[in-house]
Amino acid sequence: MNGGQVLFGIFALLTCGGAVAVALTQNVVRMAFWLIVSLGSASGLFFLLHADFVGATQLLIYVGGTVVLLIFGVMLTTSGPFLRISSSPGELMQSAVVGVLFIAMFFFTVWSVDWQAVADTTRAHDAAAATVALQNDTTGRSIGMAFLGPRPDRDLGADASRGLSTGYFLPFEIISIHLLVVLIGAAYLARAKRQQTAVEIGGDAE
Amino acid sequence: MEGVDLKLFLLVGAVLFVCGVICMTSKRNGIGVLIGVELVLNAANLNFVAFSRYTPLGLDGQIIALFVIVLAAAEAAVALAIALNFYNNHLTIDVDRADELRG
Numbered sequence: 001m002n003g004g005q006v007l008f009g010i011f012a013l014l015t016c017g018g019a020v021a022v023a024l025t026q027n028v029v030r031m032a033f034w035l036i037v038s039l040g041s042a043s044g045l046f047f048l049l050h051a052d053f054v055g056a057t058q059l060l061i062y063v064g065g066t067v068v069l070l071i072f073g074v075m076l077t078t079s080g081p082f083l084r085i086s087s088s089p090g091e092l093m094q095s096a097v098v099g100v101l102f103i104a105m106f107f108f109t110v111w112s113v114d115w116q117a118v119a120d121t122t123r124a125h126d127a128a129a130a131t132v133a134l135q136n137d138t139t140g141r142s143i144g145m146a147f148l149g150p151r152p153d154r155d156l157g158a159d160a161s162r163g164l165s166t167g168y169f170l171p172f173e174i175i176s177i178h179l180l181v182v183l184i185g186a187a188y189l190a191r192a193k194r195q196q197t198a199v200e201i202g203g204d205a206e
Numbered sequence: 207m208e209g210v211d212l213k214l215f216l217l218v219g220a221v222l223f224v225c226g227v228i229c230m231t232s233k234r235n236g237i238g239v240l241i242g243v244e245l246v247l248n249a250a251n252l253n254f255v256a257f258s259r260y261t262p263l264g265l266d267g268q269i270i271a272l273f274v275i276v277l278a279a280a281e282a283a284v285a286l287a288i289a290l291n292f293y294n295n296h297l298t299i300d301v302d303r304a305d306e307l308r309g
Contacts, residue, residue: 008210012218019225019245028235035241038222042248045218046271048210049259054271058251061275066244066282073237073286077299085234085300095232099224106220115212119261139268146265168269175276182280190287 008048014041023099026086028078032071039063053140147172215256222249236289236299240282247278 018038022031039062046055087095142152149167222245229242251271258267293299 005210008214012214015218016221016225019222022241022245023225023228023232028237031229031238031241035244038245039248042222042252045215045252046255049215049255051255051258051268051271054251054255054268054275057272057275061279062244062248066279069279069282069286070237070240070244073240073289076290077237077293087232087234091232095228098231099228102227103220103224106224107217110213110216110220115216115260123262139265142265143268143272146269151265171273175273179276179280183283186280186283186287189284190290 004048008045011041011044011048014038015045028074028085032067032074035070036063036067039067051139053143212256212260215260216253219249219252219256222246222252234300234302236292236301239301240285240289243281243285244278247274250274 015038018034018036018041021034022038025031025034039058043055043058043063046052046058145152145167147168149169151167226242226245226247226249229245230239231242233239233242251274254263254267254271254274256267257263258265258271289299292304296303
């Protein structure tokens, strides 16, 4: 049992335990707390997979941004009776049964596939498949290059049918514009209503 | 990292996914449904990154995971705006009360 396995065990236990606690608890503030535990440990798993940039992004955007957004939502909508809206015991039993069946199906599926053979087959059929050299390195710089267009992990000339660059410059631009538009739209959607009612109330008073 | 198989990461992802689906279907609080969606997206992310490490998927998996993180942030912002509007109109966040369009 080496250090990697011990770390994987700790992070996997925290991730799964946090997720199960999110599903079980009825208090929305505790759900947000367990979500932080689960997502933070998942970023630890990303670091274990040598995906340092994805792990850091997960910590910054998910744990630092999205969860704070959710907690603001909780604070703005949770007043007294809405702190815990319980489901009925029948619904809880139903969802527990469905969840156990679901997870049994996933466990059976994952265990019955020989993933090493799948990887070898893919590597044999795709001439431009990613090289193994990437695996023992951290990937921050390679991801930056892939966003600009060149791919350090693939030999793109090996497959003539592939055509031009398979970098991610255009998707990156599209997604950044998409994020900007969505955030402006969300800000407008969240505050337009109250202003309108304030104007109406002012008009009625005159 | 020796000795940890791809299967174990996929199993962690499966647990996250199932918990997220249960959360989405059984919570009556609108914010709880959102938290379930975040769990499901995170399970997909974990699978993408694990495949990028253990199979010839390469960097593609990690980049798709980054895209998913950004899209999840956008989704959370819009869904939260909708939830706040619903709360302003109905004075509750219970999704079972949003039944005005029921046929």
